[in-house]
Structures are given as structure tokens and as C-alpha cells.
Amino acid sequence: RKEVEQDPGPFNVPEGATVAFNCTYSNSASQSFFWYRQDCRKEPKLLMSVYSSGNEDGRFTAQLNRASQYISLLIRDSKLSDSATYLCVVNPEDSSYKLIFGSGTRLLVRP
Amino acid sequence: DGGITQSPKYLFRKEGQNVTLSCEQNLNHDAMYWYRQDPGQGLRLIYYSQIVNDFQKGDIAEGYSVSREKKESFPLTVTSAQKNPTAFYLCASTEGDRGGEQYFGPGTRLTVT
Numbered sequence: 001r002k003e004v005e006q007d008p009g010p011f012n013v014p015e016g017a018t019v020a021f022n023c024t025y026s027n028s029a030s031q032s033f034f035w036y037r038q039d040c041r042k043e044p045k046l047l048m049s050v051y052s053s054g055n056e057d058g059r060f061t062a063q064l065n066r067a068s069q070y071i072s073l074l075i076r077d078s079k080l081s082d083s084a085t086y087l088c089v090v091n092p093e094d095s096s097y098k099l100i101f102g103s104g105t106r107l108l109v110r111p
Numbered sequence: 112d113g114g115i116t117q118s119p120k121y122l123f124r125k126e127g128q129n130v131t132l133s134c135e136q137n138l139n140h141d142a143m144y145w146y147r148q149d150p151g152q153g154l155r156l157i158y159y160s161q162i163v164n165d166f167q168k169g170d171i172a173e174g175y176s177v178s179r180e181k182k183e184s185f186p187l188t189v190t191s192a193q194k195n196p197t198a199f200y201l202c203a204s205t206e207g208d209r210g211g212e213q214y215f216g217p218g219t220r221l222t223v224t
Contacts, residue, residue, distance in 0.1 A: 008151070032211045043201055043215035044154070087153065091211050097142055097161055098169070099211065101153035 001026055004102040006088050012108045017078045021105045023088030024070045032091035033064055035073050037084045038104065044087055047073075078109045113138045115216035117202050122221045124196075132187045132219045134202035143185035144203040144213065147171065154201065160185055189221065196223045 006023045013019050025033075033050035048055065050062040050071050061074040071088055088102035115136040124130045136143065142161050146154040156169030160179040174193025179185055185204075189196045199220050203213040 004153070034211050041199075043218050045215070046212055049211060089211070097144075097159055097205070098156060099213065101146075101155075103151060103153040 002102075003027060003092070003100045004088055004090050006102040006105045008103060008105060010106040010108050012110065013078055014110055015078055015080060017109075018074065018076045019078060019107065020072055020074045021086055021088075021107075022070055022072050023102055023105075024068075025088075025090045025100075026069070027090070027092045028066075028069060030069075030090045030092050033062075033071050034089040034091075034099075035060075035062055035071075036087040036089055036101075038087055039084050044101075047086070075107075078107075080109050080111065083107055083109045115202060115204055115214055117200075117216035117219050119219060120217065122219055124221070124223050126223055127191045128223075129188055129190050130196075130221065130223075132189065132200055132202075132221070134185045134187065134216055135183055136185075136202075136204045136214075136216075137183060138204055138206070138214065139182070140204035140206050140214070141182070142205045142207075143179070144205075145169075145175070145177065145185070145187045146201045146203065148199045148201060148218075157187065189223075196221060 035047040036044040037047045038044040054063040059076045063072045085104040087104045090100045118133045144159040145157040158177040160166035176188045201218045202216040
């Protein structure tokens with residue numbers, strides 16, 4: 001079983017749609033969680049951290065379910081510019097410098 | 112502007128040759144990382160360094176070597192011992208112990224034939 005698993009997609013949605021991605025992780029002791037965005041043939045960039053209480057940043061909402069060991073990302077009112085691959089990232093230990101990256105979920109937003 | 116630079120953007124080498132990828136940062140970050148990304152796969156950690164003159168192997172260190180002689184620089188050498196060196200190589204850095212907030216360079220696409 002992979003340490004971090006994501007549905008590879010692609011998710012093909014019209015502009016204005018709401019889309020949600022899930023990610024599961026295998027290490028129950030994992031401490032920190034993140035969503036990164038990666039455009040085609042570019043480097044990943046941090047989109048948002050995921051907090052236990054859930055957090056929102058504009059059209060983006062991230063949630064964590066520790067009991068079920070999954071993380072979600074909700075994008076409302078999708079824009080063409082949201083088209084990218086979204087990487088679920090887990091820090092397995094609070095003091096560790098290591099991150100575990102999922103293979104990503106690809107989102108395509110069409111006009 | 113602060114950031115991470117990697118050079119070159121594209122690199123072509125013949126099999127059997129060692130090649131060194133450059134990574135420089137002016138963010139004053141303590142920790143630096145090298146990842147490899149293959150199509151359809153997540154990033155895999157090759158090496159990381161928390162401080163100058165110290166580095167640790169990641170999950171796929173075989174066939175690679177690094178050095179950290181300066182805080183700003185963390186070059187990666189892909190040796191001839193690496194079986195499948197063709198990949199997208201990404202360098203990243205982070206401040207102190209904020210391991211989750213990594214800043215990436217633009218990457219180097221290495222093709223070995």
C-alpha cells in the first residue's frame with residue numbers, strides 16, 4: 001500500500017463547478033498535511049496547509065479526518081486557471097524534514 | 112527577489128557519464144532537498160541536508176551523491192551507477208523546522224541516452 005494515495009483523475013469539470021479531491025495516508029502518526037499545486041512541467045508550489053479544524057482560503061477548503069486517515073480539498077467556482085495537478089503531501093513525523101508526496105490528481109477545467 | 116535557481120533547465124548526457132545538477136538558494140533557508148519525479152509518480156526524496164556539511168540519504172539515494180559546503184548551494188551528482196537517470200529533478204528548501212512549506216526550484220530535466 002502506498003503511503004499517500006490519490007485518485008489520478010483527470011477530473012474534467014466546467015467552469016464554475018465545485019470539485020473535491022480526496023487523499024488517504026497510511027501512517028496514523030502523521031502530523032502535518034498539505035496540498036501543493038503543480039502546473040504542467042513546472043515545480044510544485046504550496047497551495048495550503050491542512051489543519052485539524054479544517055481551513056479555507058478563498059475558493060479552496062481543506063479538511064482532515066484523522067480517524068479515517070484522509071484529507072480533502074474542495075474547490076468552489078472553478079476557474080480555467082485552476083487546471084493543474086494537485087499533490088497531497090504528508091509529513092509523517094512532526095520533527096521530521098521528510099515529506100511524502102502523493103502522485104497527484106489532475107484537474108482540467110473547461111470553458 | 113529571493114528564490115531557488117536550478118541549472119540547466121534541460122540536460123542531455125550519454126550513458127556512463129556522471130553529471131552534476133546545480134541548486135542555489137538565496138532565501139537563507141537551512142534545509143535543502145533533492146527530489147526526483149517520473150511521469151505519473153509522486154516526488155521521491157533523493158537526499159536532504161538540514162545544515163551545512165551534513166546531509167542524509169532519502170528513499171532513493173543509490174547512484175546519487177551530494178555536498179553541502181555552503182548554506183546557499185546543494186549540488187546533486189547523478190553517477191553512472193544510477194540505473195534509470197532520465198527524470199525531472201527538483202531542488203527545494205525550507206526554513207528551519209518548517210518542513211512542510213518547501214520552496215522548489217524550476218527543476219532540471221535530465222535525459223540520458
